[in-house]
Amino acid sequence: MALPPHAADWMNRAEIDYIGPFVKAWAAFNAWYRHASGSRKDRDGLRFVKTQPNPVRSGIMPLLRPMQRDGHGNIIPDGEPAQKLKLLIRDLHVCLDGFHIEVTRDEDVVERISFRSVCISNGAALPQSSDSYGLRYRVEKANGGWQCTVKSIANPANVRATIPTVGFDVDALQAHEQFAALSVAQRATLLEVFNRCNPRPFTDLFAGGGAGIVASDITFRCSDQQLFEGLIEVIYGLRNTLLHGELQPSPQAFAAYEPAYRILLTFLGCVR
Structure with a gap:
């Protein structure tokens, strides 16, 4: 039986929209890394977070460790904080895999936001x-x-x-x-x-080797450093497509912002 119009309206209003909380969490994260890095440029600040000693890197990297085994070859289970973060990353990946969210770079280059194709390094300098x-x-x-x-x-x-x-x-x-x-x-x-010399080489975080980083029912085939950098770049891409007005409004697109928001809260928990 279909809901009456007023009930359907209330149901629509009851759906949680994580766009606002995401923007606020990003603003806090942005303010922190600008202060910590001493630079007002996003790219400098994000490079600082990814590669220099800082509370977010120190707090998050241990949660992204690859699969570990004990002396008998048995898998050592992750602790609860690592399980929660990896599950959020898994949920974010599923959202991005199921719906194309794109961002424009340099006015005419459109890039899909995805853990399967993420720029985490610069190409070699010329010559x-x-x-x-x-x-x-x-x-x-x-x-x-x-x-x-x-x-x-x-x-x-x-x-x-x-x-x-x-x-x-x-x-x-x-x-x-x-x-x-x-x-x-x-x-x-x-x-x-x-x-x-490609200035923006892309990496598929599922296509490497190694022990693998298990996140619920998916496995990243990359290092913990690569996953950390890729995670930051993916969330930064979500920030850009939203604030640049490029995000196509749809329930599938909005769904990605819940795990992204909760991951940002985990970052912020490292600096409180």
């Missing part, structure tokens, strides 16, 4: 080079952009390819006629050096 079978493959900055060269090591005047790109653009590199003129092996080597 980068690699030597193979008498040839030197090099990627460097030149003329306001990037330049890829393939030349003989013994005779640098013997240049096999000189390919300019605006920046990191794999499609532009592969579409260049001089790239097509290289052999299959030479193209693969140049592409490896070029990809090494």
Whole structure:
């Protein structure tokens, strides 16, 4: 039997919206890491949280430890705080896996917020080079952009390819006629050096090796450090898509903000 209109209205109003609590918790977290890092730039503050000694890192990292076994090979169960945090991370992952929440970067690059594809490190700084079978493959900055060269090591005047790109653009590199003129092996080597310079390399936290970090019925295949950094980046992405007005309002999207809010509360509990 369908609910009468006034009952349905009250039921809708009774649903808890975690958007407001998330924003307030983020504001507190943001204020703390700005003060602790001594920088007003979010990127500097988040780097501080992820890589420098601080109460949040010290409190959260032990809760993300990989699966441990005793001397008899039996799994050592996590303590209650670790179980609660890992369950929240699992719930957040399920929400993000079931519904695409996206954020725009640099005005025209759309990225999905996901533990399956998260940027937790920077690419190698230019220039980068690699030597193979008498040839030197090099990627460097030149003329306001990037330049890829393939030349003989013994005779640098013997240049096999000189390919300019605006920046990191794999499609532009592969579409260049001089790239097509290289052999299959030479193209693969140049592409490896070029990809090494990706300013935003993405990591799938389920695709690595190691003992695994068990979170209820899912297992992350990454280190505790990678999961910690990925968790912060995912929550920061949720903050950005919300405050930039890009979040598509739907129950599935809103559902992700409950575990994200509770994870932020766990962070804040480390600094109280």
